[in-house]
Amino acid sequence: MDRTEAMEEKLAHLMRAVDDLSDVVARQAGEIDLLTRRVRLLMEREAEREQMAGEAPAANVRPPHW
Template sequence: MDRVEVLEERVAHLMRAVEELSDVVARQAGEIAGLERRVRLLMERAAEEEALRGEAPEANVRPPHW
């Protein structure tokens, strides 16, 4: 194999790796978006339940060291 063929082979492997990683990143971005929606809904639900009980949400309570 001459040097050009070796470089072409390396480039082909790198291009395949980049495409595979791009697919993984795209899939993970979709999963993250779905998880963010679920967390937001859970936080809203928790805030509504706390409001019904008359409690302040944990995020609005200052820590004891303040």
């Protein structure tokens, strides 16, 4: 195998690695987007729940025996 063939082989391996990594990054970006939407929805739900309660959380209220 001459030097040109060796370089072409290395280039082919590197191109495949880049393609594989690109696929992984694209999949992870989709997962991050989904998780971001879910967290935003949960935050909105909790904010609504706190507004509807209209009182301090139980952790901030002194027990009656004090």
